[in-house]
Amino acid sequence: MTLQGKPYRLSDLIKQTGVRLTDCSNQFSDRFVSGITQIAQSVERDDIFVAFQGKTRHGVEFLDQVQSCAAVLTDNKGRHIMQSDCLPTRSTPILVTDSPRSDLIVLAKRVYPIDDIRIFGITGTNGKTSTMHIAAKLLEMMGISCGISTTIGSSASESDSCLTTPELCQLYARIFTAKQARADFFALEASSHAINRGRLGDIVLEVAAFTNLTPEHMEEHKNMEAYYQAKKALFLNKRSNSAVINIDTPYGIRLFKETGCSASVISENTKYGLDHKLFWQASVRRVGLSFGFTLISPSGYRVESSISLLGKAFALNTCMAIVILCNLGIDIERIDSVLRKAGGLKMVLPGRMEVFQTGNSPRVIVDHGHTVDAVETALVAAKSITRGRLITIINADGQRDPSKRKHLGQLCGAYSDKLFITDGHSRFENPAEIRRMILDGVEGPRRQVEQIPSMTQAVLAAIDIARSDDTVLCSGFGDDPYLDVLGKKIPYSLRDEVRRGLERFAQGT
Known part of the structure; x- marks a missing residue:
C-alpha cells in the first residue's frame, strides 16, 4: 500500500511543479493524485506509478501488475517499450519526461512535502x-x-x-x-x-x-x-x-x-x-x-x-x-x-544480536550481520559469554559478493565448536554452490561441519544438540520477513522458528 500524501488534481500538480512533459496521452484534468510510487504491487487508484529504467529491467515492464492508477510517469524509453510491446495502459494518462530523476524529485516534494522536519x-x-x-x-x-x-x-x-x-x-x-x-x-x-x-x-x-x-x-x-x-x-x-x-x-x-x-x-x-x-x-x-x-x-x-x-x-x-x-x-x-x-539504555533490536532463552534452554542469538566484519564481531561476542560450546548457523546471500563466502566459512569454522551451513536468500543462484563456497573456507577437520539446506531444520538440529550452557548463534539473516528464492519472496521468520525450537526443547521432544 502506498503512503498517502497531499492530494492534488493531476493537471494542477503538473502545472504547479513546472515539470516539462514531452507527451501527455489521454485526458487527465479531473484525475486526483495523493501518492507516488515506483513499486507496481503497491500502486493504488490515486497514485502516479513511476516507471523508469531500473538496474536490469524497465519499470513499464511491470505495468501488468498495476490494477489501477491515476497516471503513469515514464521516460522516452518507457514510451517506446509500451508502444512496441503493446503493454496495457487502459485509459490511464501516460506522462513522458525527458528529465526522469529531477522531475520525480519535484513531484515527490510536492505530494510529500518534508519541510520543517x-x-x-x-x-x-x-x-x-x-x-x-x-x-x-x-x-x-x-x-x-x-x-x-x-x-x-x-x-x-x-x-x-x-x-x-x-x-x-x-x-x-x-x-x-x-x-x-x-x-x-x-x-x-x-x-x-x-x-x-x-x-x-x-x-x-x-x-x-x-x-x-x-x-x-x-x-x-x-x-x-x-x-x-x-x-x-x-x-x-x-x-x-x-x-x-x-x-x-x-x-x-x-x-x-x-x-x-x-x-x-x-x-x-x-x-x-x-x-x-x-x-x-x-x-x-x-x-x-x-x-x-x-x-x-x-x-x-x-x-x-x-x-x-x-x-x-x-x-x-x-x-x-x-x-x-x-x-x-x-x-x-x-x-x-x-x-x-x-540506569542505562535498555532496548531490543529485533534480529540484531537478539537473545532468546527459556528456563534451562541453551542461549540462542539471532543476528542480521552478514558482512565478514559483522559476522566476526558476532562470533567474538557470542564466544565471550559462552561457558559451553558455540554452535553456529551461517548462510550467505545469492547474487551478492561471492568472494566473502570463503571468509565466512573460515571465521565460523575457527570460532565454532559445531557449524551448520544452511540456505538463505539464494535468489537465482544454486544454493548448494553457495554452501560449498562457505564450506571451502573451513580449515582443518570438517567432522563438526554439517550442511542442512532448510534453515528451519538447521535451527532445530542446532537446538537439539545444544546443552544449557551452550550458545547457538544464527548469523546472517536476522529479522528478514521472507526468503528470496527464484524471484519469489516466501514469507519466513527465523525468530519464530527459534521460538518454536526452544518450545520443543522445553518439552523434551
Missing part, C-alpha cells in the same frame, strides 16, 4: 541500523519524537523492504508521514546503493555520520575505492550541514582528511585527533552480558552508562548516536541525565 543520516558498512535506532531511542527517552527509515520490522509485502534505504518516493512518503505524526526528527540509513542511484533525492541532512567501511557490495562497486567514493559523496556538495566520523578505521581517517576539518570525530584510540577541537573519546568495558561505555566530549564532559544489547559494537554505536544528537543541538547534560535516570 530535521533529518539526519548514517552511512557505513556496519552499524547503520543500530546507531539509527539507538539515536531514536535516546530521543524518545527525552520526549522527542523521531521517525525512522529502517531495515528492521518491514513486512514481506513491502517490496522495498529489502532495501536499506527505500526508493525515492517511499523515502519522501515515510518522512512526510513522520512529519504528519508531529515527529521532530527523521533518521535514515544511507546505503551506498541509495547514494549512487539518487534515492535520497535532494534531501540535505542536518548531520551525516560515518561508522566504518569494510569489504561489502563488491558485486555493485567492483572495488573498495568505488565503494568508498559512494559513501564519501554524502559528505560533499552540500548534502549535509555537519558530520560525525568514526576515525578508528583507515577509511574514517581518510574521510575526515578529505572532507574538511569541521567534522566531529569519535575514536577509541587517544592517538587520533587529540588536537582536534571536536574530538570525542570513547571507551568500552564489559558489564555482565552487556557493555558499559565512557564518552568524553571535546569540553571534557564525561558520560558513563551502559546498553543492554550484546556486543561491544552496540556500546560504540551508542557513543556515535550521542555525538550525532549533540551535533543536532541537544545538550549532552540532558542526554546524560536521561541515561542516569533510566
Whole structure:
C-alpha cells in the first residue's frame, strides 16, 4: 500500500511543479493524485506509478501488475517499450519526461512535502541500523519524537523492504508521514546503493555520520575505492550541514582528511585527533552480558552508562548516536541525565544480536550481520559469554559478493565448536554452490561441519544438540520477513522458528 500524501488534481500538480512533459496521452484534468510510487504491487487508484529504467529491467515492464492508477510517469524509453510491446495502459494518462530523476524529485516534494522536519543520516558498512535506532531511542527517552527509515520490522509485502534505504518516493512518503505524526526528527540509513542511484533525492541532512567501511557490495562497486567514493559523496556538495566520523578505521581517517576539518570525530584510540577541537573519546568495558561505555566530549564532559544489547559494537554505536544528537543541538547534560535516570539504555533490536532463552534452554542469538566484519564481531561476542560450546548457523546471500563466502566459512569454522551451513536468500543462484563456497573456507577437520539446506531444520538440529550452557548463534539473516528464492519472496521468520525450537526443547521432544 502506498503512503498517502497531499492530494492534488493531476493537471494542477503538473502545472504547479513546472515539470516539462514531452507527451501527455489521454485526458487527465479531473484525475486526483495523493501518492507516488515506483513499486507496481503497491500502486493504488490515486497514485502516479513511476516507471523508469531500473538496474536490469524497465519499470513499464511491470505495468501488468498495476490494477489501477491515476497516471503513469515514464521516460522516452518507457514510451517506446509500451508502444512496441503493446503493454496495457487502459485509459490511464501516460506522462513522458525527458528529465526522469529531477522531475520525480519535484513531484515527490510536492505530494510529500518534508519541510520543517530535521533529518539526519548514517552511512557505513556496519552499524547503520543500530546507531539509527539507538539515536531514536535516546530521543524518545527525552520526549522527542523521531521517525525512522529502517531495515528492521518491514513486512514481506513491502517490496522495498529489502532495501536499506527505500526508493525515492517511499523515502519522501515515510518522512512526510513522520512529519504528519508531529515527529521532530527523521533518521535514515544511507546505503551506498541509495547514494549512487539518487534515492535520497535532494534531501540535505542536518548531520551525516560515518561508522566504518569494510569489504561489502563488491558485486555493485567492483572495488573498495568505488565503494568508498559512494559513501564519501554524502559528505560533499552540500548534502549535509555537519558530520560525525568514526576515525578508528583507515577509511574514517581518510574521510575526515578529505572532507574538511569541521567534522566531529569519535575514536577509541587517544592517538587520533587529540588536537582536534571536536574530538570525542570513547571507551568500552564489559558489564555482565552487556557493555558499559565512557564518552568524553571535546569540553571534557564525561558520560558513563551502559546498553543492554550484546556486543561491544552496540556500546560504540551508542557513543556515535550521542555525538550525532549533540551535533543536532541537544545538550549532552540532558542526554546524560536521561541515561542516569533510566540506569542505562535498555532496548531490543529485533534480529540484531537478539537473545532468546527459556528456563534451562541453551542461549540462542539471532543476528542480521552478514558482512565478514559483522559476522566476526558476532562470533567474538557470542564466544565471550559462552561457558559451553558455540554452535553456529551461517548462510550467505545469492547474487551478492561471492568472494566473502570463503571468509565466512573460515571465521565460523575457527570460532565454532559445531557449524551448520544452511540456505538463505539464494535468489537465482544454486544454493548448494553457495554452501560449498562457505564450506571451502573451513580449515582443518570438517567432522563438526554439517550442511542442512532448510534453515528451519538447521535451527532445530542446532537446538537439539545444544546443552544449557551452550550458545547457538544464527548469523546472517536476522529479522528478514521472507526468503528470496527464484524471484519469489516466501514469507519466513527465523525468530519464530527459534521460538518454536526452544518450545520443543522445553518439552523434551
